[in-house]
Amino acid sequence: MAKILGNFHVALLIGLVLLAGAMLGLHREVMDGYYWAQVMRFLHVFAGVLWIGLLYYFNFVQIPTMPQVPPELKPGVTRFIAPRALFWFRWAALATVLLGFLVAEMSRSGYAADALTLQDGYRTIGIGMWLGLIMAANVWFVIWPNQKRALGIVTVDDSAKARSATTAMMASRINFILSLPMLYCMVAQTHIGG
Template sequence: MANILGNLTQALFLGLVLLAGMIGYNLSAGADTMAVVMGTLRTAHSWAGVLWIGLLYYFNFVQIPTMPSVPAELKPGVTKYIAPKALLYFRHAALLTVILGLAIAGHAGYLGPALMLQEGFRVIGIGMWLGLIMAFNVWFLIWPNQKIALGIVDGDADAKAKAGKTAMIFSRTNFVLSFPMLYCMIVQGNGLGA
């Protein structure tokens, strides 16, 4: 078991096999196929969202506050190896979360009413708009500035410092927006959507 769990790819594959087993179980137990498909999409949406917001919280609770205390000779370990990989998963998890969320809302028939904040869909609509704003920030404000700050794209010391500050401000913006966004996403399913 240590061989499987010690390898991320194998552990991911094992998790997907277990997920497929649960899906197969529901189908064999006579569950409605469309309900299983929608449940699977919601699971994928939730998984991607947990990855996205989990990395957002990692950046804001761990990496950003810790970097000033990291000795200069150790910073490249973070800026050249850890941060670029974390940002890769971060931005793609944001994209996948949005695509799956829009697909779920579209299939369920509430995409338009939610985005237009119509009665009965305002809470989920606000959550969707917050998620869209946050994803925009990831792809068009945080990532371009992080590329400069991390030296992936050329920039002098002043450009790197300015880009790092801009990326941090929009990361903090997303951090702040994540609280009402998560609330809106969760309470709509509890019948509190107005």
């Protein structure tokens, strides 16, 4: 069992097979356009969980722990863990945004434009969308470029590296702060209304 579950790719494949089985076994007879819009919603939520989960990992675990890590152990994080986590972090952010637009457009009312212009009935989801867009832009245009310098992926002098680390951390904290109202808006639209 450890050989199977110890391999991430095998575990992912098992999960995808179970997902396909659940989809076909539970909903084969209703796989119309509305169904596929809900599949897009599922993918949007999955990407969002990956994105925000990594944001919370950085803010709850990695950033507060790094000052306590002995200097000789820090390269294990900065050379191996952080770059991999940032890969999934930035691509999950992009996937979340793109899938979110697909969800909005594939819904029966095609509400993306109404939400982004904060029209009545779509104001709550619209605010959530704008917060998500700001956060995704922050990931790609502030956090990632600064993390590349802070982690040594792009070579800069030590003072630029330190400034970049601080900038990336502050941008990550801003995203952490924005994630709370963003998540509220995403959930509230469906369960409370616009």
